[in-house]
Amino acid sequence: MEVGYVTSKGQLVIPVKMRKKFGIKEGTRINFFEEKDGIKIVPITSEVIKANIGFLGRGNDLLKALMEEKKREREL
Secondary structure, eight states, rough: OOOOEEEEEEEEEEEEEHHHHTTTOOOOOEEEEETTEEEEEEEEEEHHHHHHHTTTTTHHHHHHHHHHHHHHHHOO
């Protein structure tokens, strides 16, 4: 178990071992999820993004639709 602490400004200090393990560097965005028994902290790193690419499926259709909409807007 690793222990961190919260500063007087509400900033959370994540232990070095955990930062290295999960690739958390200065400027890394963090998502906080409220769970039944506590808080889940998920760093948004390139590995997390790559692991979740396509999880919604059919992403290309959305991109095509947005591009077509932009094209129609430009024609106006």
